[in-house]
Amino acid sequence: MKKILISICLVCCIMLPTASQVRGEMTKAGLINEFMRDSMKKYKIPGASLAIVQDGKLIYQAGFGEQSNGAPVTKDTMFTIGSVSKPITSLAIMKLVDDGEVNLDQEISQYLPHFHYNQDSSNQEVTIRQLLTHTSGISSYDGLVLSDRNLRGEDAIAKAVQELSGVSLKHEPGEVHEYSPANYLLLAKIVEDITNQPFATFMHDEIFNRIGMKRTASNFRDAQELGYQPGFQSWFGKPIKSKGFMDDSGVPYGYMVSTSDDISKFIRFMMHGGRELLSEKSFSMYTSPQVHRKEDMYYGYGWRISTRAEDSYYFHGGETPDSRSELFINPNRGYGFILLTNKNNFSEVLSTIWMRNGIKTILENGTMPEVKPVNHHIQWSAFFITVFLFLLCFWNVSRLRSKVSIKKGVWIFIGSISILLAIGIIPLLCYFFSTPWRAINLYAPDIAFIIKLLVGTMTLNGVLLLMITMLKRSEARHR
Secondary structure, eight states, X not given: OHHHHHHHHHHHHHHHHHHHHHHHHHHHHHHHHHHHHHHHHHHTOSEEEEEEEETTEEEEEEEEEBOTTSOBOOTTOOEEOGGGHHHHHHHHHHHHHHTTSXXXXXXXXXXXXXXXXXOSSOOOOOBHHHHHTTOSSOOHHHHHHTSSOOOOSTTHHHHHHHHHTTEEOSSOTTTOOOOOHHHHHHHHHHHHHHHTSOHXXXXXXXXXXXXXXXXXXXXXXHHXXXXXXXXXXXXXXXXXXXXXXOOGGGIIIIIOEEOHHHHHHHHHHHHTTSTTTOOHHHHHHHTSOOEEEETTEEEOSSOEEEOOTTSXXXXXXXXXXXXXXXXXXXXXXTEEEEEEESEEOGGGHHHHHHHHHHHHHHHHHXXXXXXXXXXXXXXXXXXXXXXXXXXXXXXXXXXXXHOSSOOHHHHHHHHHHHHHHHHHHHHHHHHHHTOOHHHHHHHOHHHHHHHHHHHHHHHHHHHHHHHHHHHHHHHHHTO
């Protein structure tokens, strides 16, 4: 009997910590479920998928909401992953470095002899390393001009690079970090030329298959065959089904398509030290900080990196016109996660960042974070300004028509200024945000629509004022 009691005590001693640990994990899972549902409701996100890896094991995986075709989101639902594509493209480059095919400090002219760029006075040439770290000198604006084009086919990357050829460098190579899609477009062309095969083929055979990512695609055709559905654009926070944006030339910097399940395998690959593909030396370079951004934050080879002693990690966010994603890996604490969502608007960029930070808080502290509100002040401000100007236009026209005698010079001046402002609004906006008008249309369609109304209102105001003024001048001459 004594031996039986001792045995029971020993079993209880062994089981109690395990049970406690399970309860703790269940609590975290419950907090994450509640946090995800609250966040999606507050931010009006139709669908999301989340996978969490701890100590090399998948400890949490769930789909929330629905796709644009009404099907439920699952672990196998495909999303465009935005700039989370960049660390995967840089992995392909590091694979070629490991194979002795690429030298990080070699000028890109050695790999792309037909690609040319203009620089003012320096003889310094752009290197592979500078493309990886966004220090090539190519501006963000010039990169965005070529992005989101919906180019399709095996020659899409070559076509985009040909259009980029002749670009003028905004900075000396290596001097300034300026985030630009063009850098990773050029890296993909280097992969194609070195391997003598399409970028999508190399990624499928040498990267995705070797990591076990069976539902990840690098072109529209493969994504469509795997069941990819477009997401939603946001108008004043409300999700509106998008027409679909899948740019084959944009795959290396923003249009890879994947699932939370596949990217959880990528996270495990990263947490195992990348040994399935890279040597220890190459993996160390791949995850090392390269360019200082602010405080303890750096940019590396496709990664954003925190070097804070008590909280070091690497991560990357991503967006397309109808999706947002957040990839986060903390090797010191032994965990990482991928969050995929199917709605986007430039004005709501903070929503998934707050979700990423909230998941991080739950995993590290076991506490429920606040679901911060997102506002649409930019849209509503622009809307009310447009309404005010429309009413002002109506009032001006009515007042002018009712007057018998007017100061013609004043009204001609007002009408001319109104037309000039209408002509200048969009170019000034693009200059101020260093963003092409097409990108504003795609990533902030509600704001773009309001601006078009504003331009139309001011044009109408100016034209009507000038017409009425000319008419009254003609009437005065005939009296």
